[in-house]
Amino acid sequence: GNIYLSGAGPSAWHEEYPVAKGKRQSPVDINTNKTKFDPKLAADPLTIRFSDSCCQSIVNTGISFQVTSNGAGCELSGGPLDSTYQFAQFHAHWGAYLKTTGSEHTVDGVSYPAELHLVHWNTKYDDFKDAVDKPDGLAVIAVFFKRGKEHPGFGKIQDLFSKIPAKGAKVNIDFEFNPGLLMPPDSENYWTYLGSLTTPPLYESVTWIVMKEPLEVSVEQIAILRTLLWETPNGVSQMYNNFRPPVPLRDRVIRASFG
Numbered sequence: 174g175n176i177y178l179s180g181a182g183p184s185a186w187h188e189e190y191p192v193a194k195g196k197r198q199s200p201v202d203i204n205t206n207k208t209k210f211d212p213k214l215a216a217d218p219l220t221i222r223f224s225d226s227c228c229q230s231i232v233n234t235g236i237s238f239q240v241t242s243n244g245a246g247c248e249l250s251g252g253p254l255d256s257t258y259q260f261a262q263f264h265a266h267w268g269a270y271l272k273t274t275g276s277e278h279t280v281d282g283v284s285y286p287a288e289l290h291l292v293h294w295n296t297k298y299d300d301f302k303d304a305v306d307k308p309d310g311l312a313v314i315a316v317f318f319k320r321g322k323e324h325p326g327f328g329k330i331q332d333l334f335s336k337i338p339a340k341g342a343k344v345n346i347d348f349e350f351n352p353g354l355l356m357p358p359d360s361e362n363y364w365t366y367l368g369s370l371t372t373p374p375l376y377e378s379v380t381w382i383v384m385k386e387p388l389e390v391s392v393e394q395i396a397i398l399r400t401l402l403w404e405t406p407n408g409v410s411q412m413y414n415n416f417r418p419p420v421p422l423r424d425r426v427i428r429a430s431f432g
């Protein structure tokens with residue numbers, strides 16, 4: 174069923190996944206008065222490498238779209254990472270029409286209309302499946318979407334949505350698409366903390382790298398996200414509010430790469 178709409182939604186996930194109440198869950202609110210500038214993050218800059226040939230296909234996962242990659246030439250290292258991570262997929266989370274919620278992370282309690290996640294796995298492990306539940310297994314870059322000018326690059330991905338109308342539907346991407354297009358103009362400034370997958374199985378395996386600067390997309394593009402379809406207790410309908418609200422930070426400090 175639909176993990177956001179069945180039962181009490183995210184607040185009930187702990188019944189089947191006790192780790193939902195764990196010590197390093199995600200997403201969280203980023204209270205900018207409590208983040209800590211770490212000069213080491215600036216001393217060893219985050220290196221984000223994407224290629225034109227790294228996106229193979231797009232699938233409707235039933236809770237988002239997902240652009241999958243074999244990771245060729247797409248690697249992440251430096252900053253908070255002690256290893257090289259390889260790109261596996263990107264997807265997003267978003268809200269409802271005329272609502273301000275939609276992102277998973279919030280900044281000083283404020284939500285963005287949507288949030289993009291670029292998922293990478295630690296190449297010290299054999300493959301994604303092996304890395305996904307290890308404490309240093311994954312690194313996810315989060316990019317907030319804000320309403321503004323159109324983003325033609327993301328539009329190329331959205332043009333495929335009509336081809337994946339239902340859960341499990343998948344099509345090949347037969348044009349070059351470089352996920353680097355989805356990085357904000359300034360990707361030096363980010364926050365980082367140790368967290369988890371934001372949907373079941375909620376593994377506490379993610380080093381989060383949350384870009385401070387949002388990416389502008391048009392209001393129409395935010396609306397197009399909701400043209401994807403998912404199953405609900407009342408039948409197939411538009412996909413929206415596929416986000417987990419922030420959970421307690423517990424005993425963690427969010428570090429900033431900037432002063």
Ligand SMILES: NS(=O)(=O)c1ccc(-n2ccn(-c3ccc(F)cc3F)c2=O)cc1
Nearest residue numbers: 290292301302305313369370371372373374
């Ligand atoms: N929203 S997010 O924190 O970026 C996020 C949330 C959930 C996942 N997720 C859920 C199941 N899996 C998964 C996929 C393949 C696999 F072999 C094992 C998994 F757990 C996964 O990667 C991946 C990313």
Ligand SMILES: [Zn+2]
Nearest residue numbers: 265266290371
């Ligand atoms: Zn996500």
